Amino acid sequence: MLVNYTDIWTAFLQTLTMVGLSLLFSTLIGLPLGILLVVTRKGALLEQVPFFNVLSSIVNIFRSVPFIILLVAIIPLTRLIVGSSIGTQAAIVPLVFYAAPYIARLIESSLLEVDTGVLEAAKAMGATPLQTIFRFLLPEALSSLVLNLTIATIGLIGASAMAGAIGGGGLGDLAITYGYQRFDTTVMLITVGILVILVQGLQTMGNLLARKIRRH
Amino acid sequence: MITFKNVKKIYQTQDQSIAALDGVDLEIKKGEIFGVIGFSGAGKSSLLRCVNLLERPTSGSVTVDGQELTSLSAKQLREAKQQIGMIFQHFNLLDSNTVFANVAKPLVLTGVKKAEIHRRVHELLAFVDLADKADHYPDQLSGGQKQRVGIARALATQPSVLLCDEATSALDPQTTQHILRLLKQINEEYGITILLITHEMGVIREICDRVAVIEAGKLIESGTVFDVFSNPQTATAKNFVRSVMQDEIPASVQQLIERREANHHIYKINFLGAHTGQPLLSQVAKRFDIDLNILHGSITELQNIPFGSLLVELIGETAEISRALQYIDEAQVTVEEVLADAG
Ligand SMILES: Nc1ncnc2c1ncn2[C@@H]1O[C@H](COP(=O)(O)OP(=O)(O)O)[C@@H](O)[C@H]1O
Numbered sequence: 095m096l097v098n099y100t101d102i103w104t105a106f107l108q109t110l111t112m113v114g115l116s117l118l119f120s121t122l123i124g125l126p127l128g129i130l131l132v133v134t135r136k137g138a139l140l141e142q143v144p145f146f147n148v149l150s151s152i153v154n155i156f157r158s159v160p161f162i163i164l165l166v167a168i169i170p171l172t173r174l175i176v177g178s179s180i181g182t183q184a185a186i187v188p189l190v191f192y193a194a195p196y197i198a199r200l201i202e203s204s205l206l207e208v209d210t211g212v213l214e215a216a217k218a219m220g221a222t223p224l225q226t227i228f229r230f231l232l233p234e235a236l237s238s239l240v241l242n243l244t245i246a247t248i249g250l251i252g253a254s255a256m257a258g259a260i261g262g263g264g265l266g267d268l269a270i271t272y273g274y275q276r277f278d279t280t281v282m283l284i285t286v287g288i289l290v291i292l293v294q295g296l297q298t299m300g301n302l303l304a305r306k307i308r309r310h
Numbered sequence: 311m312i313t314f315k316n317v318k319k320i321y322q323t324q325d326q327s328i329a330a331l332d333g334v335d336l337e338i339k340k341g342e343i344f345g346v347i348g349f350s351g352a353g354k355s356s357l358l359r360c361v362n363l364l365e366r367p368t369s370g371s372v373t374v375d376g377q378e379l380t381s382l383s384a385k386q387l388r389e390a391k392q393q394i395g396m397i398f399q400h401f402n403l404l405d406s407n408t409v410f411a412n413v414a415k416p417l418v419l420t421g422v423k424k425a426e427i428h429r430r431v432h433e434l435l436a437f438v439d440l441a442d443k444a445d446h447y448p449d450q451l452s453g454g455q456k457q458r459v460g461i462a463r464a465l466a467t468q469p470s471v472l473l474c475d476e477a478t479s480a481l482d483p484q485t486t487q488h489i490l491r492l493l494k495q496i497n498e499e500y501g502i503t504i505l506l507i508t509h510e511m512g513v514i515r516e517i518c519d520r521v522a523v524i525e526a527g528k529l530i531e532s533g534t535v536f537d538v539f540s541n542p543q544t545a546t547a548k549n550f551v552r553s554v555m556q557d558e559i560p561a562s563v564q565q566l567i568e569r570r571e572a573n574h575h576i577y578k579i580n581f582l583g584a585h586t587g588q589p590l591l592s593q594v595a596k597r598f599d600i601d602l603n604i605l606h607g608s609i610t611e612l613q614n615i616p617f618g619s620l621l622v623e624l625i626g627e628t629a630e631i632s633r634a635l636q637y638i639d640e641a642q643v644t645v646e647e648v649l650a651d652a653g
């Protein structure tokens with residue numbers, strides 16, 4: 095059994111597409127949610143305790159569904175959105191559902207790390223809530239946000255392999271088809287090797303970027 | 311300039327309510343440096359934070375420059391806050407921003423033009439002597455430098471009031487002196503009213519015009535710094551004054567007092583105001599047939615007025631001593647005999 099490098103390359107690009115797009119969409123959803131979780135809690139900038147409780151519960155519910163179940167449960171919705179339940183595009187929908195609440199929590203924890211003294215200074219200066227978020231909260235949390243988004247990206251790589259396995263393509267799909275179904279260990283090892291390098295590379299880049307933002 | 315009328319601040323926690331301010335009345339005049347001193351938990355921060363509504367008073371009113379802040383809309387309040395600068399114990403600078411960006415922040419928030427921000431920030435940095443640090447980040451600065459950035463930032467919107475929350479408590483004594491001198495300079499050059507809170511009587515002595523002592527949410531004593539130092543009324547005020555005046559009687563003198571011989575009397579002479587000690591004592595020694603022995607003394611200046619006390623031993627005939635005492639009394643200093651049990 096010969097290893098088909100074109101297949102591996104295609105799978106690699108599919109993985110990048112899945113991870114990249116689902117990271118983009120889930121950050122677009124998770125970032126505002128994370129901000130809302132921080133600013134609406136008790137004693138915060140825009141305290142809205144009932145809203146916070148509801149939002150927090152919804153996030154928890156999504157967080158508690160195992161990805162493999164979410165993957166299947168969401169198929170009708172996936173069909174509705176992308177018109178098909180298989181393929182790389184279709185895999186992005188469950189990935190976003192999986193990662194957005196996760197990213198919301200990660201962003202929440204990054205923002206909660208910001209020194210309350212800085213927010214107090216913002217209040218003393220008469221900053222509006224939006225100014226407080228964009229000119230104080232986010233810049234101060236930026237390096238921690240980068241680290242947490244790196245964690246989310248790596249989580250997405252793992253999840254994308256799973257999503258791929260049920261027909262989304264990508265490296266996970268490749269490993270299953272060749273390695274598990276055809277007992278081609280070489281392809282499986284190559285796939286795993288690529289994933290390891292990808293994760294290592296991302297983590298290193300994330301660390302470097304975060305350190306550059308913190309400047310030490 | 312700042313008026314508190316029966317201000318109460320009650321914090322409601324799960325199991326109790328804490329009255330951090332329990333009916334505070336206070337009047338701070340335009341252009342003065344007013345200090346509030348108290349132990350930890352006395353309610354100092356709550357009091358200060360009620361001035362710019364970082365905390366809303368539970369009841370009562372706070373007026374700043376004729377405006378009652380609690381009655382303002384959110385927008386009006388934001389505008390009013392530009393008239394009230396604030397500096398903090400832990401500086402509260404943005405670590406992610408340069409010194410320049412930190413100082414520019416209040417101006418950026420109000421939409422001041424870029425060129426104007428540039429001009430103003432460089433002027434402020436020059437004023438606080440940090441012109442060369444504009445592109446540095448706060449973590450590259452010392453505590454004193456950070457506080458100077460904090461001060462520049464607080465002054466950016468040209469406020470009429472500056473609030474200082476334990477502004478020197480995280481700094482070493484020498485840096486504290488620098489910052490206090492800078493605050494005094496701000497007060498004198500720009501006429502900015504300063505309200506500061508501290509637990510250090512040295513800070514009050516150094517720059518304040520008037521002082522109030524806070525305890526358990528109440529102002530228990532207030533007056534000019536000179537009055538409170540020279541004549542503290544409450545035990546707490548006496549404690550604070552003692553913490554910087556060192557009028558404790560040294561052990562060696564204490565022993566002398568205890569084995570007091572006949573003809574030896576020890577007196578404490580308190581000098582207030584313009585009367586300095588030495589001429590008076592030398593006159594006493596010349597005029598009366600007594601020997602005079604200075605055992606201990608401490609004299610400082612409060613608002614440029616000498617103030618302090620001397621422990622002196624008068625040796626001589628009782629009648630002569632009482633004549634000498636009468637003479638001293640007439641010089642408008644207070645004099646009291648120190649007895650063994652009084653120590
Ligand atoms: N946000 C808060 N919630 C509950 N209690 C508070 C809060 N802030 C202050 N307190 C309490 O109010 C009292 C006065 O606090 P504070 O004004 O910070 O005093 P100080 O600045 O003199 O140390 C203290 O007993 C403190 O524990």
Ligand SMILES: [Mg+2]
Nearest residue numbers: 354355356476
């Ligand atoms: Mg305090």
